[in-house]
Amino acid sequence: MNVTALDARPGRVGSYLKGPLADDWVAAAIVVILLVPQSMAYALLAGLPPSAGVLASLAPVVVYAMLGSSSTLAVGPVAVLAMMTAQAIAPVTAAHGVSAELAAVVLAIEVAVLLGLAALFRLEVLAALLSAPVLHGFIAGAALVIALGQTPALLGLPIRGNTLWELAGAAVEAPKLTPHAATAMVGLAALAALWTLRRYAARGLRALGLAARPAALLGRAAPILVIAAAVGWVALAPEQTQGVALAGSVALSAAWPPPNPLDAAREVWLALLPSAGLIALVGYVESLAVAESLGLKRGEKISPRRELVGLSGANVAAGLTGGFPVTGGFARSIVNFDAGARTRMAGVWTAIGLLAAISLIGPWLEKLPKAVLAATIIIAVLSLVESHPFKQAWRWSRAEFGLMVTVAALTILFGVEPALAVGVAGSVALLLKRTARPHWAEVGRVPGSETFRNVKRFPEVETVPGALVLRIDESLVFVNSRWLTDTVTDAAGKRAPLRHLVLMMSGVNDIDLSGIEALEQLADALAARGIQLHLSEVKGPLRDRLARFGTDWLSGRIFATQMEAQAALAQS
């Protein structure tokens, strides 16, 4: 493998061995400790055996290291994509009688193909459809519904579901709703221990005299103690832990050979395609955000297209080796970054370390209670629920706050697809609504300057008798073309007698065909009342297009600046 291709800075194997290698090893070791329980947990969250999570953490990491552009992004199974995978494959396995493992690899291949097509046709711009309110609302909702969905496993309740709707239905239909005592005990104990360690481990280690960085790193690794304690309890006290559901085999030999995606029928491929589109979109947007925010800290340039290629390759690898859809994970990438990973080789070392760990302690991990994995997931996802974006949205725009809350609620209640569909449609509708009713103002000249301001905000400005100057603060497009003619003719009607009307176009960035037709109608309507229509401050690209299109419909002139218009009208 060509090490230089993996390092942002040019170098050789020798310089890698002397330089970043040690840093990459430390980072890889920490990530492996985190990854062992997480890979198992996210597989269970996706509705798959734990070995699928381990497989999704091996080959995809190596392929991303060869193709991607971020030096610290940790690719692998992540909570939100695992939940989306569960929601995607559950109806398909029920309707078409395929195994969840087969559906998962088909899904991963489809995600890979869609990401590859997006790279080929430069569709990375589609990521812009997930607006900030949709993304924040979706992540918060997904985290809450994941935590909610893990609660039955945490307590040993016999209900399952991927949405609140399904969970409520299962709860109503369940014959009894009594927690399994031993399961609930180990689950709640693990939850409390993980929460305490996350909150106090690093602080405690610093109080014991450790420096800040090693204390933080060891703190990150502390959850391994909970895993070890739980496995130990199950191994040593089998009579106490009877009936506690255990994780089951992580032996890769049992999971090999993986299902062949081509064994799935055409209907299975078609049924999974819409979900694959959403998983590709969400996975790409999330991963890119992580890569860019970490790249920013390091002055590293992330290429959106190379990220598409890297994630596409990682998902091909996941699909061919029995995994499920993967992407760059937020928490794990930050750990990788904080632990000092310097090149994408850190990812390769992570894969090698994970393989070694599973080979060594795999038989022990089989004894890990599912309730402890549920606790791991709950602690991991609750860190995704932040109040800051909601507060920020509340302060900036009540409408966008409303959209954010709606998307979160729909994600919790009914799942990913309706939430994202409503979110994207809602974002577009809000944009159209704002464009449909632009801000506009009558403006006048600030005395002694070349600046023109709203006469209502600046009563001291000078206006020209017999002339009305209106600044329209929006592109003239189909959603506001009727508004334009109505508003301007109304304003002109209220200011009779009038001989000149100037539209100051400094805020008009674009005019579409509906807009140009509206301007033509407006010129006609004003001409019928003896008013000339002029334009001023038309931006360069629009001035060029108007010149090519012809301006004989315009009864007045096009002034380069409002000052020129003012001077010409004052003399007329």
Added chain:
Amino acid sequence: MNVTALDARPGRVGSYLKGPLADDWVAAAIVVILLVPQSMAYALLAGLPPSAGVLASLAPVVVYAMLGSSSTLAVGPVAVLAMMTAQAIAPVTAAHGVSAELAAVVLAIEVAVLLGLAALFRLEVLAALLSAPVLHGFIAGAALVIALGQTPALLGLPIRGNTLWELAGAAVEAPKLTPHAATAMVGLAALAALWTLRRYAARGLRALGLAARPAALLGRAAPILVIAAAVGWVALAPEQTQGVALAGSVALSAAWPPPNPLDAAREVWLALLPSAGLIALVGYVESLAVAESLGLKRGEKISPRRELVGLSGANVAAGLTGGFPVTGGFARSIVNFDAGARTRMAGVWTAIGLLAAISLIGPWLEKLPKAVLAATIIIAVLSLVESHPFKQAWRWSRAEFGLMVTVAALTILFGVEPALAVGVAGSVALLLKRTARPHWAEVGRVPGSETFRNVKRFPEVETVPGALVLRIDESLVFVNSRWLTDTVTDAAGKRAPLRHLVLMMSGVNDIDLSGIEALEQLADALAARGIQLHLSEVKGPLRDRLARFGTDWLSGRIFATQMEAQAALAQS
């Protein structure tokens, strides 16, 4: 009936009798002559017996006269809505076994309810969704497919269909495709005669010494000669016209009582609802455009909401009296206007005149060949096909021209619903695409002025060393938020060493949550490179929102004008 309510100017019955009455009578007489064959023809186009067209031309006109706001709009059956009605009811009558007459009245009531709800909830703004390219493309496509669909009736071919797809399918399946000789003869003769009269009748009458206005009005009425000749031929030469399909009964006694909309099952109502939505939208937009363009000529103010109420009432009337969806017709309103109609009472006189005409000559009209009605329709709709909007679109925007042609082609091939769905989605997509990739420019000061211009267009402008001023010509919203950070950081990277970056916001009309988050990220990214981010020329409403939101994330200042920014940076 309160005549003052029908007249834009206050007055009394006495003054109406002395003033506008005679004008209204002349206009009504001309419109009746046009309406007799058109009402029958549009009913056949809608897939209904001719009496339904007559019924759709009576009560709705009177109700619109009471509720609407235009003094010259002629409400009744129109070609495009008749075609939409045919496309809507054909699958429903096939699937649910209801009569076409019953489906048509249900559709009219649904259209009425939707227009009424739109008036109640101020949804007239939804009309803005039909952009100029969609509307022009749809009207041209509808006219062509209507003409195409009438060709079999014109020639006596045994195929039927509402789209090119259906017509082609019927042609392939038809056992033989030979025109019926007598039908084709009368059809083509009528088509040639109607075309000649439309083109030369008024000119010929003027050449005979008539003044321009009466010549034009008599020319409009000339098609009655063709109708009379065709009826006469059928009556006098029954052996020659054997096998020619005739219009059939227009006797209102046979069509009365009309079907009761409440007899239709719930499924029929649900199945028709989407079509009713499109008919309401298209009918409203077309009617409003006609009313406003005629209102403009007369200085009459049209109220969009009162138009919704007027059209809603007219469709209730159509639904309760055995008609089908109606709206303000373009051609007929222009005739009404040109003929000198002065108040909405002209519409009432039209209804009375039509009723009288049908009572008197109804039995003769039954003998009118359907091929002549087909010729009437073809001549009427081909005037809707104009090349001007297509040329204009080609000159203004190739993308919008493409959308226009696509909508026209889809209307012809597959009908109204896919065409309008693709059209609206395409309009929104074009808007998003333009917003996603804004125009931007580095600007500098035009020497000796307060004007700032693109350095590429105006190489003589002055810039401040160590500072970069970028004007962004678009609102900062979710579709361009990633573009913003990428573009600005790239531009800053190319101009190192840099200490100040000013975003000139004169073209930024709005900022959404994604935009404000992008600005925060941008400020962070620039700060990491030692560059301060400043804003200038922020518009009033945005300045207020930013002040309320807080600006501690901004590393630099907010300057009221770019001149102030220039002065401050030159000193720093």
